[in-house]
Every structure is written in C-alpha cells, then in structure tokens.
Amino acid sequence: MLDPYYQRLRKELIISSLGLAGVFIGGTLWYWLVEKWSLLDSAYMTMITLSTVGFSEVNPLDERSRLFTMGLILTGIIVIGYMVNRFTEAFLQGYFQQGIRLRQKRNVIDKLSGHYILCGFGRMGSYVAKEFTAEAIPFIILDSEQEEVEKASQMGYLALQGDATLDECLLMAKIETAICVVAALSSDADNLYTVISAKALNPTIRAIARASTEEAVKKLERAGADAVVSPYITGGKRLASAALRPQVMDFVDGILSGGEKSIYLEEFLLDENTCPCLGQTLIEAGLRAKSGALVVAIRRSNGILIAGPTGGSILEAGDSLICMGTAEQLRILNGILMPISAPRIPRKRE
Structure with a gap:
C-alpha cells in the first residue's frame, strides 16, 4: 500500500x-x-x-x-x-522503485504459508518481532500507522499497512494460511475485534492477544483467544517474584531470553502420523537418556496439564511435551519425536 x-x-x-x-x-x-x-x-x-x-x-x-x-x-x-x-x-x-518493491513484497506475501501474523508494531510488538526473528519464525507485521510500517521495513521485517480489525487487511496478510495471529495493538477493543475477525476467517488459527485489564482478559478468552497476556498483570507478578525469589527469576529469564548457558524451553506436539513413541511411557521412550533434554510437563489433548511427569506417564497422540535443554539436546529430541519433520532449532539471541 x-x-x-x-x-x-x-x-x-x-x-x-x-x-x-x-x-x-x-x-x-x-x-x-x-x-x-x-x-x-x-x-x-x-x-x-x-x-x-x-x-x-x-x-x-x-x-x-x-x-x-x-x-x-x-x-x-x-x-x-x-x-x-x-x-x-x-x-x-x-x-517507480517503490512500485517494484511493492510488487516484490506482494509476491513474497502471496507465497506465505504456515506463518505468524503480528498485529501492531509498538513497544510490545517490536519485542515479539525480535523473538520471532531469533527463532527463525516466518511472520508478517500488520500495522495501521505508516511510520511503524516503514520502521519495521527498515529493520528487515515483512510489513503491511492496514487495520488488523478489518477482514480485508487480515486477508492481505494471508490469514487463511497462517497458523497463529498475535494481537499486540494498544487498544483492548481493537485486539478483541482482531481475534474475532481472525477466528471467523480461519477457525483453526491460534490467537494470542494483549490485554490491559482483567476484564479485557476475560472478554478476549470468551471471544476465542487461545492465550491472553496482560503486560501489567504479568509484569507485577514478575516484579514480586524477582523480589521474593531472585535466583529462580534469574534462571527463568535465562530460559526465556537465551542466557549465557543457552538453556531453552521448547514445545513438541506428538503427531499420530509421525511420532514413533506413542503408547510408550517416558521410561520406555527413553527421551532423557537419548537426548539429555528434560520433559518438565505434558499437556494432554483435552487441556489437562501434568507438571513434573513421572517415568510411568504414557505418551498419547495430541499431547504437547514441554521440554527443557540446550539447543543440541532439543534438536536430538526433535529427531526422536518427529523424525520426518524439519526441526525448528532454537538460536541464541544476540
């Protein structure tokens, strides 16, 4: 545009x-x-x-x-x-050069599939973009302000100018082939409309939204958001935890941002068509012994979370394994759980 x-x-x-x-x-x-x-x-x-x-x-x-x-x-x-x-x-x-660039951008966008859509390139959106880039995640930025779009483009991001609350703009960002939309707009109402529009255009998409108040959190969840993050609520909890449990918070921050020891948390979805470990217990699968990565939690397909699973926990189709380890350990684990898929290898942040 x-x-x-x-x-x-x-x-x-x-x-x-x-x-x-x-x-x-x-x-x-x-x-x-x-x-x-x-x-x-x-x-x-x-x-x-x-x-x-x-x-x-x-x-x-x-x-x-x-x-x-x-x-x-x-x-x-x-x-x-x-x-x-x-x-x-x-x-x-x-x-004329601008027209050529726009056509090239449109060609790239038309080929997008399995990507993430980041709505809003403000203070929070810019950090999300950095994390996506660090994890080699394909994504496109959608923002209504031309200044923000130009800023994102100068940083090397794929960006479009448009109102994320409108169906036509989400369609421009290939919402129908995206796997996740992140509503990081400054207005709770805009984030609510974005989630509703995204779910209407692509019912299977995962919607993550930003909220400023607890009331907005509830409304976004009712609107279909798969996860809602409130920077104020989350920030307050982290401040309290940093004051009460400083060593734990240092460890958690190192995992989230790729600290000096390069320890990462990664999620693995057990697909019935590709995972060879279905029906086995954690001990029988030998994930820790083969990879060195630690399975810290299992989320069942029905939403039940098993924290600190025992060796007797059975791996079922549709389970999500939340694992912790180094990049190499997680790469090996990915090869065990999804041997025919391309692994997404965590990369250390700059």
Whole structure:
C-alpha cells in the first residue's frame, strides 16, 4: 500500500497522462470533423503540432484552423510540461522503485504459508518481532500507522499497512494460511475485534492477544483467544517474584531470553502420523537418556496439564511435551519425536 505522498503522485501522473491523451484526441477530431481530413492525416497533424517538430501542415489551413492550431500548441506545451515535471519528480522520489518493491513484497506475501501474523508494531510488538526473528519464525507485521510500517521495513521485517480489525487487511496478510495471529495493538477493543475477525476467517488459527485489564482478559478468552497476556498483570507478578525469589527469576529469564548457558524451553506436539513413541511411557521412550533434554510437563489433548511427569506417564497422540535443554539436546529430541519433520532449532539471541 502506497503512502499518501505516492498516492498523490500517482494520481497526478494519471491526470497528466489522461490530459495529454485528451488533447491529442481533441486535436485529431477537429481536423477530422471540421477540416474533413482523413483520420490518419488528422492524427499526424495533431502529433507534429504537439511535438513542435516544425514540419509543414498536411493541408493548407484557413484563419480559423490556424487559430485552433495555435491554441493546440499552447495547450500541448502546458500539458506536456506538467507531465514531464510529474514524471521527473516521480523518478527522483523513487515512485517507480517503490512500485517494484511493492510488487516484490506482494509476491513474497502471496507465497506465505504456515506463518505468524503480528498485529501492531509498538513497544510490545517490536519485542515479539525480535523473538520471532531469533527463532527463525516466518511472520508478517500488520500495522495501521505508516511510520511503524516503514520502521519495521527498515529493520528487515515483512510489513503491511492496514487495520488488523478489518477482514480485508487480515486477508492481505494471508490469514487463511497462517497458523497463529498475535494481537499486540494498544487498544483492548481493537485486539478483541482482531481475534474475532481472525477466528471467523480461519477457525483453526491460534490467537494470542494483549490485554490491559482483567476484564479485557476475560472478554478476549470468551471471544476465542487461545492465550491472553496482560503486560501489567504479568509484569507485577514478575516484579514480586524477582523480589521474593531472585535466583529462580534469574534462571527463568535465562530460559526465556537465551542466557549465557543457552538453556531453552521448547514445545513438541506428538503427531499420530509421525511420532514413533506413542503408547510408550517416558521410561520406555527413553527421551532423557537419548537426548539429555528434560520433559518438565505434558499437556494432554483435552487441556489437562501434568507438571513434573513421572517415568510411568504414557505418551498419547495430541499431547504437547514441554521440554527443557540446550539447543543440541532439543534438536536430538526433535529427531526422536518427529523424525520426518524439519526441526525448528532454537538460536541464541544476540
């Protein structure tokens, strides 16, 4: 989507081109209908008149036709001068290059599949984008402010200008092929509309939303959000935990942001078609012995969370294993649980 300046420039280019075409058609019609010349002679006379090449008239002109020709020359000079001025400005300001970039961006967007949509590139959205980039996650940013879109583009992110609460904008971001949408807009109402629109367009998509109040959290959950994060509530809890349990918080922060020891938390979904460990207990699968990664929790397909599972816990289709370990350990574990899929290897943050 072009910004207002480029939109105005495009409008002026179109108007100037149409103006020149109108002058050419008007001159041709005059010589054809009034002077009774052939259509080819009329078009040729108009062309040499507007181009001011200095050729002689096709046929002798009377006083009336000479006055018209003089007016045609003057009008042509004005229209052509304006058009040349607009095209020069468009070239110097990068209008045509901008069009090429937009077409290239659209080609990239059209090929998106299995990606994440980040709605809002404010303070929170920018941190989400950094995390997605660190994890090599394909994503696209959708923001209504041109300034934020330009900022995201300058940082190397794929970004579109548009209102995330509107269906047409979400469709521009390929919501139908996305796997997750993150509503990080500043307004709770906008996040609510975004979740509702996203779920309506793609019922299987995972929706994560930002909320400012506890009431907004409840409403977003009722609207279908799979997870709701309140920066104020979460921030308050983390501040209290940092004061009461500083060592634990240091460890947790290291996991979340990739600390010096490079310990990560990763989630693995057990697919019935690819996982060879279904029906086995944790001891029988030997995940800890083979990979070194620790299974810290199991979330069943019905939503039940088993924290600190024992060796006798049975692995079932649809389970999500929450595991902790180094990047290498998680890579090995991924190969065990999903041997035919491409692993998403955690990368250490800069």
